[in-house]
Amino acid sequence: MPKVSQEHLDARRQQIVDAARARFASHGFARTSMADIVDGSGLSNGAIYRYFKSKDEIVIAVCEQGTEALPTALTAESVAAFLEHVRARARDTDHARLVVQIYAEATVSPALAVVVQGQLAALRATIAEMVPPRRSQQADEIAEAFVALCSSYSQQLAMRGDVDSAPYAAALMAIIEG
Amino acid sequence: MPKVSQEHLDARRQQIVDAARARFASHGFARTSMADIVDGSGLSNGAIYRYFKSKDEIVIAVCEQGTEALPTALTAESVAAFLEHVRARARDTDHARLVVQIYAEATVSPALAVVVQGQLAALRATIAEMVPPRRSQQADEIAEAFVALCSSYSQQLAMRGDVDSAPYAAALMAIIEG
DNA sequence: GCAAATAAAACGAGGAGTCACTCTTTTTAT
DNA sequence: ATAAAAAGAGTGACTCCTCGTTTTATTTGC
Numbered sequence: 001m002p003k004v005s006q007e008h009l010d011a012r013r014q015q016i017v018d019a020a021r022a023r024f025a026s027h028g029f030a031r032t033s034m035a036d037i038v039d040g041s042g043l044s045n046g047a048i049y050r051y052f053k054s055k056d057e058i059v060i061a062v063c064e065q066g067t068e069a070l071p072t073a074l075t076a077e078s079v080a081a082f083l084e085h086v087r088a089r090a091r092d093t094d095h096a097r098l099v100v101q102i103y104a105e106a107t108v109s110p111a112l113a114v115v116v117q118g119q120l121a122a123l124r125a126t127i128a129e130m131v132p133p134r135r136s137q138q139a140d141e142i143a144e145a146f147v148a149l150c151s152s153y154s155q156q157l158a159m160r161g162d163v164d165s166a167p168y169a170a171a172l173m174a175i176i177e178g
Numbered sequence: 179m180p181k182v183s184q185e186h187l188d189a190r191r192q193q194i195v196d197a198a199r200a201r202f203a204s205h206g207f208a209r210t211s212m213a214d215i216v217d218g219s220g221l222s223n224g225a226i227y228r229y230f231k232s233k234d235e236i237v238i239a240v241c242e243q244g245t246e247a248l249p250t251a252l253t254a255e256s257v258a259a260f261l262e263h264v265r266a267r268a269r270d271t272d273h274a275r276l277v278v279q280i281y282a283e284a285t286v287s288p289a290l291a292v293v294v295q296g297q298l299a300a301l302r303a304t305i306a307e308m309v310p311p312r313r314s315q316q317a318d319e320i321a322e323a324f325v326a327l328c329s330s331y332s333q334q335l336a337m338r339g340d341v342d343s344a345p346y347a348a349a350l351m352a353i354i355e356g
Numbered sequence: 357g358c359a360a361a362t363a364a365a366a367c368g369a370g371g372a373g374t375c376a377c378t379c380t381t382t383t384t385a386t
Numbered sequence: 387a388t389a390a391a392a393a394g395a396g397t398g399a400c401t402c403c404t405c406g407t408t409t410t411a412t413t414t415g416c
Contacts, residue, residue: 028286030208034406044363045407055406097285104282107275107336108206117338138348144341145349149323152330158285160295163322170316171323174352190395212372222397227373362413367406374401383392 013051013061015041021062025094029059029101056109063102063115066095068123068151074130079172083165086154096158099151123147135178145175191229191239193219199240203272207237207279234287241280241293244273246301246329252308257350261343264332274336277329301325313356323353 019040023032034055038045052058069089071082090096106116128143135142153168197218201210212233216223230236247267249260268274284294306321313320331346 028282031286033404035404046362046364046409049407050361100282100285103333103337104206104278107278108209113337120334120338141345141348144345145327148330148334148346149327149349151333152326155281155329155333156298156326159281159291160298167319167322168326170319170356171327171349171353174356175349178348178352187395211370213370223372224374224398225396228395233372358416360414360416362411364409364411366409368408369405371404372402375399376397378397379395381392381394383390385390386388 009051012043012047015043016048016051016058017061017065020058021066021098024059024062024101025098028097029105056111059102059105059109060112060115062098063106063112063119066098066102068099068119070123070126070150071130074127074132074176076169076173080165080169083150083153083169083172086150087157087162087165090154090157091162096154099154100158103155120147120151131176135176138178142175142178146172149175187229190221190225193221194226194229194236195239195243198236199244199276202237202240202279203276206275207283234289237280237283237287238290238293240276241284241290241297244276244280246277246297248301248304248328249308252305252310252354254347254351258343258347261328261331261347261350264328265335265340265343268332268335269340274332277332278336281329281333298325298329309354313354316356320353320356324350327353 016037019042020032020037023036023040027036034045034048037058038048041048052061069082069085071078086096102112102116106113124140124143124147127146128139131139131142149168149172153163153165156163194215197220198210198215201214201218205214212223212226215236216226219226230239247260247263249256264274280290280294284290302318302321302325305324306317309317309320327346327350331341331343334341
């Protein structure tokens, strides 16, 4: 095949990332082989290595694309709705399991750790901005605990299947209100 | 060598578990080979398989031995001291990294998931008992969030190196006090 | 026909697990 | 009591396989 549009190239790359993410989420990183990604993507072995230099590069791409959701405001309703969103995503796409896998790999792969740390810092910054003025002095501390507890809810979902979100909603509000 | 005391057998088994834990903590589960455990334990390849049927069995043994610490009371001082203990252990023995590895593996290995779920449930039960009478109605919910946030602090330590424990201490007390 | 892109086979490394064997202690038979 | 036999602990070379990557051949559009 001759030269092809940039959109086409992007689409192909996306196919690979999507296949990899699905497989990482359902089987974990270590138990996903290149052959699995080849099969899942519908492309060939050679094609994959045209778009990614190595398996590790694919992991990083998956991680970079995996933007975490956040509540839109720090109100009880908004937080509760957000937790339900996390719960639904864990149920429907194994997203929680994927996140746990990425975190584990990040503790062992410096390149991935950089990406993950950056994403976590961005999440904390976003939350810190939402902290009500009354507590803006502790905005950073609140954001730290808030984001940590959110990611922990995701982690619990990954390990225990389904977990009621109510205790987490209550705890998050307690953290915000002090 | 002929028949040998039970203590001797236990000691040998412990050698293997210790070597495996150290390596899992520093390099992760997937990046630890049987050869690594052989070298670290000072035993031979064959000897290891006399004590454990497979690598997965070793992981489970490591997990079963890894009891998590807990605060002795739900007071500000006790909780703060506990978090510092977690922090110190992460720094000195890479324990936080080990936990993250185990959690990730548990999402993918049913046998390990059973062990991990049991341990988490025990931790929640212990915390629930400590909840002050004033809030005993919500003891279970509080314990759920409390344990989750503790394990999240550990997770953050694993991924980000060192993290101040103060925000977590404040958040944990906020959860307890509502 | 040519260049780009893909597919498939081949390769080399490394891993988990096995097995035939050794060596030492315990048991047994004389 | 002593020597032969049995049994258990430990060994490490070896096997078989999987995996990530590279190389080679083929196809495809212009």
